[in-house]
Amino acid sequence: MPDGTEAGRGGTEAGPKPQGARTVVVTGGTRGVGAGIARAFLRTGAHVVVCARRPPDRPVTAAGRTARHLPADLRDPAAVTALFEQVAHEYGRLDVLVNNAGGTPFRLLDAAGAERHARVIALNLVAPLTASLAAYPLLRARPDGGCILMVGSVSGTRPSPGTAAYGAAKAGLHSLARTMAVEWAPAVRVNTLVLGMVRTESAHLHYGDADGLAAVARTVPAGRLAEPGEVGAAAVFLASADAAHITGADLLVHGGGERPAFLAAATVNHDHEEPPT
Secondary structure (H helix, E strand, O other): OOOOOOOOOOOOOOOOOOOOOOEEEEEOOOOHHHHHHHHHHHHOOOEEEEEEOOOOOOOOEEOOEEOEEEEOOOOOHHHHHHHHHHHHHHHOOOOEEEEOOOOOOOOOHHHOOHHHHHHHHHHHHHHHHHHHHHHHHHHHOOOOOEEEEEEEEHHHOOOOOOOHHHHHHHHHHHHHHHHHHHHOOOOEEEEEEEEOOEOOOOHHHHHOOHHHHHHHHOOOOOOOOEOHHHHHHHHHHHOOHHHOOOOOOEEEEOOOOOOOHHHHHOOOOOOOOOOOO
16 A cells, blocks of 8 residues: 655656666555566666655665655545656656555455445555556657556455455456556557465565465465565566557466365365366
8 A cells, every 4th residue: 555645756866867768657666566566677677666655664676776766645636647747757758657556454344334445446446547547648658659557456356355345446447457458559558467465574464474374375276475576577578568469468466366165165076186167
C-alpha cells in the first residue's frame, strides 16, 4: 500500500535526464513486490521512478543504480496528474507504467461497513485507472509504443474470504486491463501479472512465523513462495520488445496455483495418479 502525501519534488536527482534510456514508473515501488520490479528495471539501465506517500526506508538500488522516489497519494487524482507532469518535465518521456500499489488488511465482509471496503476498491482498482489515464498521453507518444503493466492477484480469480473487496477489485483490474488493451492498441500495450503468494518483508503479517510460511509454501505446487525479483523478471519481459505482440494478456506468476482442497479431503486416489477430469 502506498505511503505518504501528495505529489511533489522528491528524490536526489533533478533536471532533464538523458533521452536514450527508458523511463519506468512503478507505483508502490518502495518495498516488497514493487521494489523487486523496480530493481529489475534498474538492471536494464532504465530510469526508474517509484512513487509512494513516504520515501523508502532504504533507497531502492540495483546494478549501481538508484530509483528516484517521488511522493504521491494515488487516491488523489490531482496528485497523480502532478506526478506525471513532473515525470514529463524531468525525463521528457514515459515508456512503462507498472500499477503495483495496493493491498488490504484481513477483514471479513460483515466486520466493516461498505465505506471501508470501498476504500480497498479505490486503492486497488480506481487508483490504477487514475494513474493509467494520467500516463496515457505520455505512453502513446512513444514511437515504439508504451506499456502498462497491472499487478493482479489470484484473489481476483477465485473466492477471496477475508479479503473480499480486494478480490473484487483485482477481478475488476484484470477486466479493465483487457479492455484498455483493446481501446488503446496499438499505441499502448496493457498486460496483467497475476500473482500468487510472494515472500516479501511483510509476508509474516499474512502467513505467520517461519513455520506458518513453510506450511503455506507446501500448498504451492512449486513448493515455495515467489521472490519479488522473479515478479520483476516477468515484468521486464512483458515490457520488452520480445513481448511486442503480447497485449490484453494475463501472465500467471503463482508457482502452479493452488491444489484443490477436495483432493486432500478425498478418501481415495491418494497413492496413484488422479484420474483425468
